[in-house]
Amino acid sequence: MWKQTTMAKIVPIRFSDEVYARYEAMAAQAFPEPLPVSTYLKKRLAAGDNTAEAMMMLRQTVEDLADREAPASSPEASQADTSNMLLEILLLLRSVAGLQHMRGVHSELKRIGVEVWQGKA
Secondary structure, eight states, X not given: OOOOOOOXXXXXXXXXXXXXXXXXXXXXXXXXXXXXXXXXXXXXXXXXXXXXXXXXXXXXXXXXXXXXXOOOOOHHHHHHHHHHHHHHXXXXXXXXXXXXXXXXXXXXXXXXXXXXXXXXO
């Protein structure tokens, strides 16, 4: 029996020449190799979805933390908890951000004189 598959939907999008040229330049500089503009834009849309999902999870985590009562503990334990939470947030954001965003952030940090965090060697 012949199994019919559904085709992907084509979504036509119009860009001004200026905007298209900007996306084309970004696609040409994509890592690890240049991409066609349509592939580059599909990847950006997917990355945006991943970012939105990660932000939603992060927001829920922050809301959960805000709803909890702070346990009576030593300041050292509180500092350790905060450091662990910040490290988790940092690693989550780094995994979602992508190389283009990381380069921009690193450039901005260098511009304002802040050393880029490299972790332990």
